[in-house]
Amino acid sequence: MKTLDQIFVLTQHWLTGLAPAALQPLVSMLLIIAALMAVFGTCFALTTILERKTLGRMQNRYGPNRVGPFGLLQPAADGIKMLTKEDIVPEAADKALHFLAPLALTAPVWLAFAVLPFGRNMSAIELDAGILFFFAIGSASELAVFMAGWSSQNKYSLLGAMRAIAQMISYEVPLVLASVPVLMAAGSLSLPEIVRAQSGYALGWIPRWNVLTPWGAAGFGVFLVAAAAESNRCPFDLPEGESELIAGFLTEYSGFKYALFFLGEYLGLFAVTGLGVTLFLGGWHAPASWLEWLPSWGWFGAKFSALIFLFIWMRATLPRLRLDQLLNFAWKFLVPLALIDLVAAAAWLKSGGWQFAWALETRWLLCATLLAPAYVCLGRHWRGGTPKPRRYHYAQ
Amino acid sequence: MEPVFFYIFAGLTLLCGGLVIANPFTRNPVTSAMFLFLTILSMSGLFVLLHAFFLAAVQVLVYAGAVMVLFVFVIMLLDLKEEERRRMKLAAVVLGAVATGVIALAMIGAMRHSRVGLGLESNVAEGSTIALGKNLFANFALPFELVSLLLLVAMIGAVLLSKKDLR
Numbered sequence: 001m002k003t004l005d006q007i008f009v010l011t012q013h014w015l016t017g018l019a020p021a022a023l024q025p026l027v028s029m030l031l032i033i034a035a036l037m038a039v040f041g042t043c044f045a046l047t048t049i050l051e052r053k054t055l056g057r058m059q060n061r062y063g064p065n066r067v068g069p070f071g072l073l074q075p076a077a078d079g080i081k082m083l084t085k086e087d088i089v090p091e092a093a094d095k096a097l098h099f100l101a102p103l104a105l106t107a108p109v110w111l112a113f114a115v116l117p118f119g120r121n122m123s124a125i126e127l128d129a130g131i132l133f134f135f136a137i138g139s140a141s142e143l144a145v146f147m148a149g150w151s152s153q154n155k156y157s158l159l160g161a162m163r164a165i166a167q168m169i170s171y172e173v174p175l176v177l178a179s180v181p182v183l184m185a186a187g188s189l190s191l192p193e194i195v196r197a198q199s200g201y202a203l204g205w206i207p208r209w210n211v212l213t214p215w216g217a218a219g220f221g222v223f224l225v226a227a228a229a230e231s232n233r234c235p236f237d238l239p240e241g242e243s244e245l246i247a248g249f250l251t252e253y254s255g256f257k258y259a260l261f262f263l264g265e266y267l268g269l270f271a272v273t274g275l276g277v278t279l280f281l282g283g284w285h286a287p288a289s290w291l292e293w294l295p296s297w298g299w300f301g302a303k304f305s306a307l308i309f310l311f312i313w314m315r316a317t318l319p320r321l322r323l324d325q326l327l328n329f330a331w332k333f334l335v336p337l338a339l340i341d342l343v344a345a346a347a348w349l350k351s352g353g354w355q356f357a358w359a360l361e362t363r364w365l366l367c368a369t370l371l372a373p374a375y376v377c378l379g380r381h382w383r384g385g386t387p388k389p390r391r392y393h394y395a396q
Numbered sequence: 397m398e399p400v401f402f403y404i405f406a407g408l409t410l411l412c413g414g415l416v417i418a419n420p421f422t423r424n425p426v427t428s429a430m431f432l433f434l435t436i437l438s439m440s441g442l443f444v445l446l447h448a449f450f451l452a453a454v455q456v457l458v459y460a461g462a463v464m465v466l467f468v469f470v471i472m473l474l475d476l477k478e479e480e481r482r483r484m485k486l487a488a489v490v491l492g493a494v495a496t497g498v499i500a501l502a503m504i505g506a507m508r509h510s511r512v513g514l515g516l517e518s519n520v521a522e523g524s525t526i527a528l529g530k531n532l533f534a535n536f537a538l539p540f541e542l543v544s545l546l547l548l549v550a551m552i553g554a555v556l557l558s559k560k561d562l563r
Contacts, residue, residue, distance in 0.1 A: 128450065132457060136461065139457055
């Protein structure tokens with residue numbers, strides 16, 4: 001079982017050993033990069049077909065079922081279609097920026113996978129400040145969106161880009177704030193270290209995952225919502241709202257560049273989902289001690305797929321928000337809740353040494369009294385009673 | 397290998413920094429913004445060479461992620477044609493040159509009195525997150541808090557200025 005758990009690490013070591021000694025560091029890196037690109041590229045193809053199938057079923061239709069058995073070859077057909085399409089660049093466009101934007105979106109996202117631990121001993125680089133590296137990489141996508149929107153010289157593109165950037169800045173704050181308690185609990189910024197801090201079982205059978213603590217549960221909720229918004233997923237996909245902005249900053253893109261944007265967006269979703277698994281769901285740890293014989297990367301994959309399915313489910317279920325609702329939701333609900341969650345996490349960690357009877361229950365009660373009223377009050381305040389007619393500042 | 401990377405990153409920083417303020421090909425603010433982004437990235441490369449991964453990540457996160465995005469946001473709302481038409485004034489050029497000269501002299505003076513290249517070994521430990529955190533919150537707690545107060549003042553000022561009808 002040890003061998004199965006470490007099979008990818010062992011294979012990588014064996015293949016590296018075949019190369020001449022001088023080239024070994026380079027070959028080792030290239031192998032990891034190739035593996036990551038192959039796995040998540042396949043993931044992208046599978047997710048598109050899974051998403052369309054699931055959406056279809058949830059909306060009482062079949063979804064794609066013509067290409068291959070059960071429509072499984074649909075991604076390949078889509079890929080060929082995208083590659084052979086004509087690439088149209090607008091006459092007025094800033095050619096260099098228009099060309100660079102899809103690359104600037106897709107290339108940094110690949111880097112984000114470098115710090116994620118996919119299994120025991122399976123992270124490409126163990127950075128001291130891994131999670132900061134992850135968020136720093138994520139911030140490059142805002143610039144790519146601006147490049148796409150601005151260089152197209154199209155009002156829909158520009159409006160879409162503005163919406164997208166406003167949304168991305170706003171939701172990055174709760175995303176980072178929700179992960180701060182995890183860093184406090186683990187005492188480290190390194191992602192493998194955070195996974196290590198979640199090993200073991202409380203009371204002998206409850207896994208010590210962060211999501212199973214009061215602050216972790218609240219933080220995970222905030223993180224999921226912010227992650228959906230960061231990766232422009234429904235119900236937060238109004239930067240690309242087809243009905244009002246004809247796909248926003250993507251309007252002037254066609255063919256393979258358009259496909260690259262899609263790839264970048266899905267990869268961003270995968271990266272942030274992987275981060276969620278690592279931070280809150282115990283990374284590659286098994287949920288029970290008698291299940292530990294299954295390989296660690298299998299557990300990571302299982303949690304990862306479950307979260308991806310949850311995102312698809314959200315897309316099928318929830319209607320799109322309005323822009324002002326979206327921004328108010330971030331600043332008036334998620335950010336304050338994440339800040340209170342920080343206090344709750346501090347209280348939980350400080351009271352970790354309590355020894356008296358009912359200590360665990362008291363700690364739960366303490367955190368719950370901090371979080372539950374905040375959730376209720378903030379929710380009420382955010383909704384603000386009956387909706388008032390909207391004032392358009394610049395249109396009057 | 398490291399000196400090669402140092403010269404690549406240092407050269408890129410200087411080149412892109414120069415192109416931000418004086419681009420001979422275009423006066424487009426967006427081009428300047430993009431070169432500023434590249435400058436910040438190559439500067440964080442310099443931090444990585446000093447083993448200060450935390451600083452490198454924060455540099456990209458704060459400057460490229462937050463500050464640059466705000467710049468870009470403002471640029472999107474501006475009329476760029478007007479900016480491209482603007483001519484340079486002689487007085488502005490002279491004053492700018494004088495100010496740059498004074499700052500350069502001050503920098504050179506400061507650098508001549510500091511011992512460059514000494515104690516680089518100990519920086520490896522100081523660049524780590526834990527050492528940096530301990531330094532910030534133990535030795536430099538007061539300046540750190542004062543800086544956050546400064547930011548708070550700026551934020552209150554911005555809110556006050558953007559409010560249309562006070563009271």
